[in-house]
Amino acid sequence: MSTSTTKALLYCAVNGIANNTNGIGRQTKTFLATLARHHHRLSAHAGAFTPYLAVPEPGPATWGYNEDDLRYAHRIVEDLGGEVITLPYDTHRPFWHPDTWRHLSAEAAHAAGHLADRHKKVLAIGVDTPFAGLAHHTHPGVEVLLALFSTARITERPHPDPGRIAWEEEAIAAAGLHPRAWVADIGDFLTRHLQDQYRLDPGTLRAWPSGLDLTAADLAPPTRTEAERIVRAIGIPAGRPVVAAIGRTDHTKGLDLLVEELAPLRENVHLAMVAVPTDDDRANLLDSYRQRSAELGLSATIIGRYDRTIPRALAAWPDTFAMAVPSRGETLANIVFETALWAQQGGAVVLAPNIDGFPEQITDGHNGLLYDPAPGTLIQGLRRALALTCSERARLRAAAHRTVLKQRNAAEHLATLLATFWLPRATPVTTLHGHPATDARTPRSQAPASTHHPLEATP
Structure with a gap:
């Protein structure tokens, strides 16, 4: 395992590492491609870092399991000094259930804690609902970013599952209480939805617009x-x-x-x-x-x-x-x-x-x-x-x-995100091409009452 950097990025996802069956999987594939093509530039921009992936233990229980996908993920992060961390769980229980997600979130938080023993700074990104529970856990040296891409109130209209709503509400509330937990502002609609329906504290937001690897x-x-x-x-x-x-x-x-x-x-x-x-x-x-x-x-x-x-x-x-x-x-x-x-x-x-x-x-x-x-x-x-x-x-x-x-340039978005976490607060945040970027590093106590939305459509 690499100890050559002071910073670690832990990306926790259930899709796109050992499979690729939905939009969240595409986001993970975009993340991996961004690492493969732009890691050197990202490091030069935000400081050297080692990438890690956390994924529910892959195997036949994985929806759309594909060994080629898993080998690709291993190759990307291992070539950069990181590793794929497999999270054990009971594969005989329903996966799409808060009990499974609670276990996976705890395992991912435990993995982030271990990384903090080797790196001075760890950013753990919990991708979508199954890893929303990361905000419940605290480890010195670890910051948590919840990257929700939807909620049960959106995808299960008109009768969302009460258990899933409760899980999401608990996660958003925990992010507001945890001084090192944040929520990704991936777009205007979802951010407004989380504020209106889940009482999201605007001070917890960090801009990370949904994007693509435009060079793919x-x-x-x-x-x-x-x-x-x-x-x-x-x-x-x-x-x-x-x-x-x-x-x-x-x-x-x-x-x-x-x-x-x-x-x-x-x-x-x-x-x-x-x-x-x-x-x-x-x-x-x-x-x-x-x-x-x-x-x-x-x-x-x-x-x-x-x-x-x-x-x-x-x-x-x-x-x-x-x-x-x-x-x-x-x-x-x-x-x-x-x-x-x-x-x-x-x-x-x-x-x-x-x-x-x-x-x-x-x-x-x-x-x-x-x-x-x-x-x-x-x-x-x-x-x-x-x-x-x-x-x-x-x-x-x-x-x-x-x-x-x-x-929708995913490389630019990731560079800006990492800079907001890892650069000194006095350092101006710029894009990979040197242009000024929105600085989302305002301390929570000084956060504005309203949220800046970086994704407004340009007419």
Whole structure:
């Protein structure tokens, strides 16, 4: 184990290390890619540090377990002197339950305490709900950042689980009481939601906007030949406008809404949907989407596995008029940002409901389309997308691309975050390119009553 640095960064996550099945997994993959490509620059910017990962003990119980993913994670952190720390837990008990999360959070806090024996400063980042309990634990030399990406009140509307809400409320309250615990300000909507619904103390916030590794090869648009090869291989017919959608078989993703509202357009469009079953999909939603599409007579290709080349090709395919994101609740949808990069040379415009974090990502008519979330209005948004001229689609795509490049650089965001924790308070915080950055190091006792939100959409 490395002892060459005084600082350690411990990233605690349940997805994206030994698997990659959801948006949180994509965030972890972005974090790993940022380390791999930019660790030297990050260290020069915020001080040398050793990265570590903490993950629930990987194995067959892991949703979407993939040994290649785990080997990749090991290689990234071990090449930088760190390690992957496996956290034991009872794999026979339900994973998505506060009792399991409480145990994992305690194990992760214990690991952070051990790192503090070797490093003078440790920043432990608890990614999303399963590690929200990190704020309950205190260790000298360890600071905790809770990086929540959603809550039960968002993803389980209209009847969120009371146990999950209680777990989240306890975590936010603990962060307000712990002098070395903080909450990530990943975006306007979620921060307002945590303040309004969970009584989050604004003084606990540290800016860490959700972002992408903008240099990643899999975020570059495919060539026309490559896109055509993939869309033809999955059975997309020629000569019809395509409406694409990507999501888990989760009620909150609203894929069922898209299937229903496409019925009046059955003669005109083809639905290309990637619907990946969750690890607790007891309702067999994938089968229900396929059955309902057949009953409605839709022209549809519904794929039940995740292969990143497919959404990349669909987003860039010239016949794809819309990347529909019909979610019932969403903080910040990765597919909105990714489509902006994949479709920069041609293809889809994003269509999403005017709720939650979507207005933070999309300015209607500028870099995408928003529709009223009332029942029966998705079809109006679809018709609007299909009626766009080639020049209108190109203008929206270009604006979307510019917005992502300007606002979503994950390397810049991580550099600024680390600097706010590790640089002396008198040291100006700058971006990797030397530009001034928002300094979020104000002591809690001096924190402003209102929160600075770094992610406001640029019209």
